[in-house]
Each structure stands twice: as structure tokens, then as C-alpha cells.
Amino acid sequence: MSELEDISHHIHDRLSALQRVLDLSAAELPQNKIKKLGQELFALERLLEEFENCVGRQKEQLKHLKELEELFQKDEKDVHHMKDNIPAHMPRKKGSANGNEPVMTQNDAAGHQLAQPENVKKTSKSYVREMEFITTPEFESIPQYMKGRVSYEQLNAAVQSINTAAAAKYKILHQSLKTLNNHARKLHQRFKDQETKDTKGQYFVVEDDIREFTQTKVDKRFQGILNMLRHCQRLRELRGGGLTRYMLL
Incomplete structure (x- = not known):
């Protein structure tokens, strides 16, 4: 979650910087300002791409966590079922017996x-x-x-x-x-x-x-x-x- 917040803040700062450049461009922008604006837009595009990748990773992690939660709930349900249905008579493990010798x-x-x-x-x-x-x-x-x-x-x-x-x-x-x-x-x-x-x-x-x-x-x-x-x-x-x-x- 911290990674998403960092990228989001960074994009917001970039957008704010671009907005200031546009606000100051009431007059015709010099060539160097136009170049600077293009660089900022390119950097912003890369940030947006990274942001989308980060969101994708977070979605995969969330999906995995939900699957784990479902498995845990199933195991918990099975445990409660076993606890509520313990048979009155538990079979014992057989001992060894040779020939006609009975298990004692x-x-x-x-x-x-x-x-x-x-x-x-x-x-x-x-x-x-x-x-x-x-x-x-x-x-x-x-x-x-x-x-x-x-x-x-x-x-x-x-x-x-x-x-x-x-x-x-x-x-x-x-x-x-x-x-x-x-x-x-x-x-x-x-x-x-x-x-x-x-x-x-x-x-x-x-x-x-x-x-x-x-x-x-x-x-x-x-x-x-x-x-x-x-x-x-x-x-x-x-x-x-x-x-x-x-x-x-």
C-alpha cells in the first residue's frame, strides 16, 4: 500500500508542476520551456505506467489473500465439524499378531x-x-x-x-x-x-x-x-x- 501511495504522491507533484508551467504560459513559451514540458509529460507517462503495474500486482496479492482466506474458512469449518461429531467409540490401532496368537x-x-x-x-x-x-x-x-x-x-x-x-x-x-x-x-x-x-x-x-x-x-x-x-x-x-x-x- 505504501508503494502505491508513494507513486500517487509523485504523480500528483508532477501534475502540479505541469499545471504551474501551463499557468505561466499565457505568453508564447520559449523553445526550452516546450522541451521541458515534453520531458515532464514523458516522465509522467512512465509514472502512470508504473502506477498501473503496481495496481496490477496489488490486485494479484489481494486475489491470493482471498483464496487463502477461503481455504482457512474451509479448514475452520472442517475442524468445527470434527469437534462436533467426535464418535463415541474411537477405533484402536491394531497390534501385531503372530499366527493364532490373539491381539491382547x-x-x-x-x-x-x-x-x-x-x-x-x-x-x-x-x-x-x-x-x-x-x-x-x-x-x-x-x-x-x-x-x-x-x-x-x-x-x-x-x-x-x-x-x-x-x-x-x-x-x-x-x-x-x-x-x-x-x-x-x-x-x-x-x-x-x-x-x-x-x-x-x-x-x-x-x-x-x-x-x-x-x-x-x-x-x-x-x-x-x-x-x-x-x-x-x-x-x-x-x-x-x-x-x-x-x-x-
């Missing part, structure tokens, strides 16, 4: 208080596989006929319920029988009876586990959710002995 997460799920008396030492911390939450792109990839009226939040709430049931189940399995009360011992035996050679090294739950350790209703709607989780490769079914085992992937 610390088991701190709260189930029934089925465990040990206060005077018994706690067992070492155990770990179980947890099903990862469904991402938005995964949810959108599920066919509409399969989704029905189930929302993204409801689907991930079911994931949380299955993880809670698995955590509570394997918390009991990883404890010594001596530390368990009668009800927990019965559950421990039931869990053992449900295992097969195909479930060795794997983590699974059955419908009774979900009923036992969560408030989730295992109904027709929940069966539809399980189909969606199979579609998203979060679990697979293993049937046998009149029982359906949901293997966590």
Missing part, C-alpha cells in the same frame, strides 16, 4: 463380583482379546437390508457388551478355583465344558455369557447385530454340541 489388551472389565475373599492374594493380571469398534466407513459399507434401523452407536454398544462379557468370562477362567465362590466355580466349569479342540488358543463367548455379564437383551435384533459384526469381520461362528460360539477376531 489388558482385562480390566467389570463383571459380577464373583471372585476371591479379601484375605486371598489376587492373581496376576490376565489379558484377553477385545473386539475393535466399528469405524464409520465400515458401518456405511454394511448393506442397508442388514442394518435395518440399527445405528452406528447401537452397533458399537453391542461391541462393548461382547467385550465386557469376554473380559468377565476369562477373568474367571484365569483365576484359581480356590479363589472363586460357588457361583463362579459353576461358571468356570461351564466355560471349560464349552471349549473344544477348535477353540484352543481362541477367545469366544456364547449367548449365556452376554446375558450373565451384561444388561444386553439377546433377542432377534441382537442376532441381526451379530450378522453385521460377522460382515465386518469382528467375529465368526463356531457351532457344535447344540451351542453357537462367537469367536472374537
